[in-house]
Amino acid sequence: MTVDVGIVGGGPVGLAAAIEARRAGLSVTLIEQRDGTIDKACGEGLMPGALPLLGRLGVDPPGVDLNGVRYRDGARIVDHRFTGLPGRGVRRTTLHRQLAERAEELGVQRLRDRVTSVEQRADRVVAAGIAARWLLGCDGLHSTVARRSGLALPPRRGPRRFGIRRHYALEPWSDLIEVIYAADVEFYVTPVGEREVGVAMLGPMGSRFEQALAAVPSLAERLAGAPVSSSLRGAGPFRSRTRSRTNGRVLLVGDAAGYVDALTGEGLRLGFALARAAVEAIASGQPEDYEDSWRRETRAFRTLTTGLVTWATSPARGLLVPTATRMPALFGAAVDRLAR
């Protein structure tokens, strides 16, 4: 039997794509290598634009309103409150559970398997024994589907960054996502529950969470004594490139389509927007439209985030927060652009 859509990867983007496809009346089999509710290293900030995209899927995960972004270093601080609706801090496990339940409700078939090959034929594509008219590669950073479909490119030279996170059981002290620039890493503090705060560290490969935290006394003191409520979990290196987002019957969606950095925290919003675009392209019989949608949806991410990472990894890193402080309107415009 050939299904309409095979999806590789049951993270948030694969699940969103599966729900979109069922809503479009397509049959779906989702292939995920892991069982149960999946946790992942993430800052867990859903940008404001992510919530309507989830809403159209029938998913409204509980969490904590996020009203903007605060940048700070040792001496300076700049806040920007979102001009529209708030975002939301949501534990990945909560988000995953809600998306998985909705997918099941809509009749998404699931297969637990690890995809190692992708075989394209004239009228179908086969992965993990599933034959599908279209295959969506939603398998995250360093996607196997991208590699096996001839779409992956080697990463550009340059600093290799990764992220690692941990949760603390304490009452959030701000309704903003707090980004603290230390010497060579950043900490992202996101409230995700009434008594739970996520702390993600981004920085050069090999950076150590505890050591870096100790070098930021303002944060270390706040967290001191709070029970740790999750184990350290990391992901990276971030940068990954693809030559194109489609090849024959394969479309790449979410992080699998290429990734810049988690520094601006819009991976989920983008991934949900791309899941919708990919399914619309397939359902309308115009899969070639997806490449243009990908370019349009990811433009700000590719330009602003790349620019910011280049700055943050350059000798001028120390000027980043002072500049944002001196130009709050520019800082606010960039935050709003990436959040919507």
Ligand SMILES: Cc1cc2nc3c(=O)[nH]c(=O)nc-3n(C[C@H](O)[C@H](O)[C@H](O)COP(=O)(O)OP(=O)(O)OC[C@H]3O[C@@H](n4cnc5c(N)ncnc54)[C@H](O)[C@@H]3O)c2cc1C
């Ligand atoms: C430290 C950190 C902080 C971040 N902060 C934020 C933030 O605050 N806000 C935000 O929006 N984004 C953030 N991001 C980015 C966000 O986490 C990603 O953009 C998001 O997880 C992408 O979802 P995805 O479904 O594409 O990939 P993933 O979540 O990686 O899911 C991929 C799935 O595919 C499965 N898979 C992989 N290979 C195979 C295979 N061969 N066969 C079968 N299954 C396979 C995996 O098991 C996994 O479940 C952050 C990322 C990091 C690392």
